[in-house]
Amino acid sequence: MPPMTDQRHDARYQARGVSAGKAEVHAAIARQDGGLFPGAFCKIVPDELTGDPEHCLVMHADGAGTKSSLAYLAWKSGLSDRTPEQIWAGIAEDSLVMNLDDCACVGALGPFLISNTIGRNAKRIPGTVIAAIVEGYQKLSERLTALGIPCRMTGGETADVGDLVRTIIVDSTVTTRLLRDRVIDAGRMAPGDVIVGFSSTGKAAWEHEPTTGMGSNGLTSARHELLGGGYRERFPETYAPEVDGDLIYCGRYRLGDSLPGDPRFTIGSALLSPTRTYLPLIKNLLERVPRSDIHGLIHCSGGGQSKIVKFGGRKRKQGNRYVKDNLFPVPPLFAALKDATGQSWAEMYSVYNMGHRLEAVVPPSCVDACLAAARDSHIDAQVVGRVEGNDEAGNEVVVRTAHGEFKYR
């Protein structure tokens, strides 16, 4: 956990049963080997499917997390600016993009094989919801395939497990293969590199509507801190009953309220905004820049702007210091979250992406190519920071903003 996290909110996080740092889980899986490129963004294993020593494989799992609980809430209570089909297709996109964008950070551009796993409480979730989710996976796969990023749905499993699942859980697993010498190994990020951030908001060239910048992490906290007004009583199936009632839907908004600062969205549709995929931008970038010059691609999901601290600099006595002093303005959704909840800025930057969900760590000579790829994608980009040497072992992230300076280790 970041040392400067506000203790009161850290406690609220834990009290809701979410361990942002996942230290306990990491300890549990410590025996697992790190794969071929222990410093890379995803675990990479030998290509045992073919035995070809020049190739490697990534098999990666992720899901929509508790964003599906929000989708259920919006679906049941009738959100005005999203149809049921949009709501549930969006959850499939969240599940898949969280996976694909992780894979793209090691340089994988497909073909991607995709398997989906749904666990549902059949007393709450009818077949129409399953159909909308499966259709969502299929549609996004087709859109990406048309953009030159081949995706294939290989099947899946829908289990009726009401004794385990309150509403619905939506997960996916992706398999892909690439040449070992094409792997982007974030372990190569080093002092002298600059950090280019790619905006998480706006409307990318391949998107049909603007996105608020929300990914699929931090949703337990965002949901309960923003929403209020009777959801606790009306929808007990959407939260853990073990959590103190004061922490459940203790916010000031209803789903249909306008998002402060951006009335194009309701609070509900702002939170449900499907996770943007950066894959077409990454593909464009990798066509412009030799892979050896991309020292790291970081998907700022869980951990937000502090995510990068886990990568690079591991083999030196002195770690890396990632200085970010030119971040994007805080998007309206995250500003509303800060405003509504009184969470510290330090915590906000360590949970949410706060403006960019992808960063490229490159030598200064590659910045222009990064910005050009972003322009092609209709995504704002800028140099948000740089890599320095740290005076001591281990990495550090320094986030300097108008709201203060925050450090994460």
Added chain:
Amino acid sequence: MPPMTDQRHDARYQARGVSAGKAEVHAAIARQDGGLFPGAFCKIVPDELTGDPEHCLVMHADGAGTKSSLAYLAWKSGLSDRTPEQIWAGIAEDSLVMNLDDCACVGALGPFLISNTIGRNAKRIPGTVIAAIVEGYQKLSERLTALGIPCRMTGGETADVGDLVRTIIVDSTVTTRLLRDRVIDAGRMAPGDVIVGFSSTGKAAWEHEPTTGMGSNGLTSARHELLGGGYRERFPETYAPEVDGDLIYCGRYRLGDSLPGDPRFTIGSALLSPTRTYLPLIKNLLERVPRSDIHGLIHCSGGGQSKIVKFGGRKRKQGNRYVKDNLFPVPPLFAALKDATGQSWAEMYSVYNMGHRLEAVVPPSCVDACLAAARDSHIDAQVVGRVEGNDEAGNEVVVRTAHGEFKYR
């Protein structure tokens, strides 16, 4: 759903939020294509990872289902004859074997790449449980690899999703590759073939302890119908609160009671008995018999002895009639379930494997090889039935037992 299922128990099944036939889910995914071998036991897709037209891929998802709710109950209430590590490692085995044995039914013998996904309520499930599950996956992978069936853990995702998951959900996804001309296509099962059943009980050559024959399906029903005595009040986190209380833990046993007919097991350890993998037997069988002679391998998981009805005979005007008139004696666990619950025999055979969880459908000339492979594996095997032509379109299963004759379509 089988037409002869007892209506009262069918209603109990539905009332618990479990749709055994999954018709609704199948309708939801009807738009998905059937893959390269639409009649095969698993969906098989082109090998888009390499583009090699001679190979194909299987990417398959499954999980331990509500067996993990039973594991939680046993872990919390302290089962005398299983340690916590055994309980949770067993759940990993359940999740993985349900996957691998499905894949083996199309002739896949690995290497298998394995990704695991765990969703937990961190308020209920500590890191030690996650560690035991991950260790369970790792150990079974190593055991199978040592038996010539290469398995590699590629990583996974553990998500803290207490707002979605009451206790813990344990899923896995497997990717494997094989030559297209080595695929076992159950669509080839035809009149004249015989059905060889391989016992789900006893102690196989690769097992350290006897198994009761339980797989990882039917556990919602088995748990609630067998168990009683205060679990409903003490462990409300182990079931869906939407279900009528009369259907929750309405049985006569406690977890620590002896299994009638086999006092080596308690009821708890009998139900938690890890799902047997038949992979080493299948590998042995495929070394003895040309693959072209294996017309079908059926993993009798969900659907039990009626599972086979979905396969074979599709392209003919007349379907197949699978006549099973020489089944194994009903194992003690399933007898106890029948006895305790009053479920009809018709339903018992359509939910549980009732004695064999794997069957090979072969020409009569291959029976000896099947029996020899089983002997090597220390697994009982026998001809349990045969394939006849059906007088009308569609398939039919006829189960003839001392308890009556039951038909499934």
